[in-house]
Amino acid sequence: MASKVAAKFVSYRVSQVALASHYTDKEPVVAAGSWDEGPSNRIQLLGYGPELDAEGSPRLLAEHRCHGDVMCLRFDPIYQNLFVGLGTGELVAMATTAEEEPGSNNGSGERQRPRLLRLLGQGWRPSTDSFGSGAVSALAIRDGWHALAGWESGRLVCCSLAVEVPDGGCSDAATLRPASGCGGRESVGLDSCCVTGADFIDQNAACTVNSMGQLKLWDLRTGLGQYDKxxxxxxxxxxxxxxRRHPAQPHLVATGASGGCLCLWDLRQEKFPVSIVELDDGHVTQVEFHPVQGDLLFVSTMAGQLYAIRLSDSGGGGGSAALTDNPHLTAVLPASQKLPLLSSVRLCGRLLIGTRGRGLCTVQAQQRRQHRKQQQFDDSAASARAVEHPIEAMVxxxxxxxxxxxxxxxxxxxxxxxxLPAELAGTALMATSREPYTVGGQKRDAxxxxxxxxxxxxxxxxxxxxxxxxxxxxxxxxxSQRDILEQSESMAFVAEDSVGATRVSEDLIQLPAGRDPDSLVLEKxxxxxxxxTSTRLGHLEAQLDRLARDLEPWIASLKEGQNVRAPGDLIxxxxxxxxxxxxAxxxxxxxxxxxxxxxxxxxLYGRMSNVLTVARRARLLNTRLQFCLDLCDLLRNQKHELEGHRLExxxxxxIFTEIIFAIVHLSLELRRSE
Structure with a gap:
């Protein structure tokens, strides 16, 4: 494999890199940001010449100091402004376009156009609340100033940004903030955990990933109050x-996870990835589709590897694609050039790698032709592996x-x-399909x-x-269909000859292939x-969440020292x-x-329950239920006390009225006696 690699070591720890696509045809311009440098954190613009290893390449074009770690870097594809997400929770915009310098002349009659890196107004952050904000952990830019940002606290904001200058103020007093008007509505949402990645799917949809391993889809027309899927x-x-979404097929999304797990998702499908590849033990830190060759996916990992993986047609038609079973790596850094803790990669024709060490590296990879003999070997190896079959549980x-x-x-x-045994009559039923064929040698049961x-x-x-x-x-x-899908449980099982008894692991059930399928009925x-049981427990948890939301106004009233005005029949x-x-x-x-x-x-039931943490979830559910019941008892007692006070x-x-009447009657009797 012929790969051209050029490295540049700098005096700071690189956290993020971004490539300005507008300058790629002439002079590629790169933005690099630092981390863990305290007040000396910086953002630099670097220019590359026609050749990667040219002398003096890359050269420093501009530099700007910032107070927080650079967490996210994105170039606006239209105006080439640089958007920066900082560890302080601020989102700032910087101009990177070249401006004429008055009075400067290069001797040929042409004025020099130095490239600038200046702030466009003060930074912006969402309004703080009880959740706080934390560092900016995800950022996507579309159509100039349209931004989707995520914070470590789980906060999500989608808005159109604008630089506003106060009346009578100077440009230094400008502020970056959500634009007002019809097209500038600010949508604010809250995810359940840290938002680690985001991208726009199209004009009306976006996707985010979080630290819990969830890929969430959001309908931007209805705001970010509730995710769509x-x-x-x-x-x-x-x-x-x-x-990162596919440049030509927006329904295809690639995600990277811990343990070197790379997934390709088809958003038109239900809820599972169409393909999963385990790369290495290092976390996948960045995925990027080639902007022209959409079937080429570049992946960087914390182990210092850079992969270029070719996507293959899944055979389903309709523009479907899948990662190859044995990914053919067309560009992998050799061990001598591997950079530790690879954290960021951007590409546009050539590759740029940023690391959490003190180095920048560019790679221009040449694709090699696949040999038919090697491809046949890969196919045979893939067919020799045990085939995983899906299991889906729902209520x-x-x-x-x-x-x-x-x-x-x-x-x-x-x-x-x-x-099934007689003890299960009326409580359980097991059925198998009458189709004359099996899938992968396994029956299809319900x-x-x-x-x-x-x-x-x-x-x-x-x-x-x-x-x-x-x-x-x-x-x-x-x-509802939404509740069924959200609370469903999914696993997979395989039948292996090397397994003597049924085994249960974190994400896989291994059945012995040598046994008669009928003998596995009770184990299944x-x-x-x-x-x-786990799925049923999930529905109970969701129902309790809805009930708890109804009880929140009552708790707020008690907190303010006010009486809860709720009808007794509602309590x-x-x-x-x-x-x-x-x-239940x-x-x-x-x-x-x-x-x-x-x-x-x-x-076997106990091992499966332990994998699904049924016992712990049941205890937690009972604890929450007891708290809600205690609250209802408190409100009911308060209601009785109020009614008792009213009766008193x-x-x-x-009694006071009777006393008044008695006094009046006594006074009348005294007058008569006189």
Whole structure:
């Protein structure tokens, strides 16, 4: 592989880099920011010549000192202003365009145009509240001044920025702030944790990633009050660090996470990535699509590696794509040129790498031709690996009529019922598809519970949607489609010859391939039972969150020392809802009686529950329920006391009235006697 590498060591620790695409055809201009330098933190503009290794390249064009660590750097693609997110929580804008210097002349009759790096007004930060703001942790710029920014506190702001100069003031008093007017509405939202990456999907949508391993989609037309969809990787969540959309196909988004996990998402699909690649042990710090060759994805990791991965057609049509099973790395830094703690990469024709060490590096990679023999070897190696099959658990409603469902499934012949022990009659049902084929040598099963939970094994997205639509007709008090998707649980399972007994790990279930599938029925049921319990617990947690939001105004009134003016029947209704949740949560505390005489299944159920942290979540849910119930008891007692005080005053008034009448009557009697 022929890769041209040029390194430049500087006197500060590089945290972020940005490449101004406007100058790429002439002189590439690079912005680099520092971190952990205290008051000496700086932002520099560097210019590269036609050749990467040219003498004096890169050369310093401009420099600006800043008080906080440089957390984010983005060039505006239209005006070439530089937007900077600082560790102090401020967002600042800087002009980088060349301006004429009066009186300067280079001897040829042309005036020199020095490149400037100056602030456009004072920095801007969102209004502080009880959550604070923290450092700017994510930044995306679109169409000149339209910005999407995220903070470590989870705060999100999407707005059009403008430089405003006060009346009668000078340009030094200008302030960067959200623009007013029809097109300048400021949308403010709050994520559940630190926002680590953001990007615009189109004019009306954006995506963010956070430290909990979630990819969230936001509809900018309705603001940032509530996300539109959340996507996660099955199994143990890994913190995501970056996200970037495809330049030509905005429905494709690449994300990087901890442990070298690189994911490619198709936003038209449900909630799982279409492809996952494990690169190395280092965290993925930056992902960038090539601006012209959209099938080329560049990835940098904390281990100091730079990857160039070719995307392949997934075969689904409609512009779908996927990461290759064995990624062909077209540009990897050799060990002698590898820079430690690779933190930022930007590209436009050539690559620029910034590190948390004291170095900048540019790479111009030459793609090599793939050899057919090597490709055949890679395909055979990929086919030799165990195939993962999906498992999806969801709760369709409060109850599921298993008797009617079993009767109709038998009559219509869509599914074949699997015999289960007599103790499970009326509480659980297991069915397998009657299709004459299997997927990957594994049956496609559905395990249904009377509490409304459904667990689907080895079903494609289309078949799962059809099954959910069929089963939903037999539910009482059905849940909304949004609640079903948000609270669903997802895992994967494989069948391996090397496994003697069923194993459960953080994100994978390993089944023994040598055993008869019928002998795994009860083990699948135990695993499904734990998944269903976790999913049911998630719905209870969501219902409690909604109830808690209704109780917040009452808590605020108590905090201000005011009486809560709530009808008694409303307090009684909230108490009943809380007791209903507590009764449902009590079922999740311990394994069902079915496992008492089946120790092997009880152990399997326990391992699966531990992976899903069912016991801890159930205890936390009961604690929160007890707090809400105590609050309702307090309000009910307060209501009784107020009513008692009211009755006491009524009685006092009646006694006072009776005394007045007695005095009047006595005075009249005295007058008559006189």
């Amino acid at each position: 959340v996507l996660t990787v099955a199994g143990d969540p890994k913190a995501m660090h970056c996200a 369709l409603g409060e109850r599921l009529d298993l008797r009617s469902l079993a009767r109709d499934l038998t009559q219509h012949g869509l599914y074949q019922l699997v015999p 395990v249904l519970f009377d509490n409304g939970a459904v667990v689907l094994w080895n079903m494609s997205d289309k078949e799962a949607q059809q099954a959910v639509k069929l089963f939903s007709a037999y539910t009482t008090e059905p849940h 049921f135990a695993l499904s039972d734990a998944l269903a 009684l209704s909230r108490t009943g809802q809380l007791y209903r949740l507590r009764f 949560a009590s079922v999740c505390d311990s394994p069902p009686d079915f496992y008492w005489e089946r120790e092997d299944l009880e152990a 005053w009524i009685i006092i008034f009646l």
